[in-house]
Amino acid sequence: MSTYLTHALAALTLLTGGMGIAHAAPGVVRHGADGSSPILTGVTVPAGAETLYLSGQVPPVADNAADPATPAAYGDTRVQTIGIFRKIEGLLTAQGYGLKDVVKLAVFLVGDPKLGGKQDFKGFSEGYAQFFGTATQPNKVARSTVQVTALANPGFLVEIEAVAVKAR
Numbered sequence: 001m002s003t004y005l006t007h008a009l010a011a012l013t014l015l016t017g018g019m020g021i022a023h024a025a026p027g028v029v030r031h032g033a034d035g036s037s038p039i040l041t042g043v044t045v046p047a048g049a050e051t052l053y054l055s056g057q058v059p060p061v062a063d064n065a066a067d068p069a070t071p072a073a074y075g076d077t078r079v080q081t082i083g084i085f086r087k088i089e090g091l092l093t094a095q096g097y098g099l100k101d102v103v104k105l106a107v108f109l110v111g112d113p114k115l116g117g118k119q120d121f122k123g124f125s126e127g128y129a130q131f132f133g134t135a136t137q138p139n140k141v142a143r144s145t146v147q148v149t150a151l152a153n154p155g156f157l158v159e160i161e162a163v164a165v166k167a168r
Contacts, residue, residue: 027167077120081127
């Protein structure tokens, strides 16, 4: 390891108090990973890392008998979130990545009609917690979660974009 890199890592450790850093791959630094928050404060990606950007993923059909233009076909926010993360996991695997390599998520939630048009952040968080910060996949991600007016299909309550990184 170069002297510069050694000093830079030492300085980063001092700045963060040696806390809140976990690695997915060599060189990828996850800031705030040890805190109680389910998300990171940020991620540092080393130069030359391989990056995969996944387009926004929407939920798979959960109930074929339901009208595909309604949330009933895809489930509530929690069910849709779980279905999307399973899709993301499969897409990552096909490209040689895993959920451990995800560093950033952009999450779009539509207001749930059953909640008076408010986003079901609790339902999303319950689904998210099954995939990130777990005993089997302890890495957390930097994340933005916003409520939007609508998605491409009126039955979609959730759409998620993912960025994954592998150090070379």
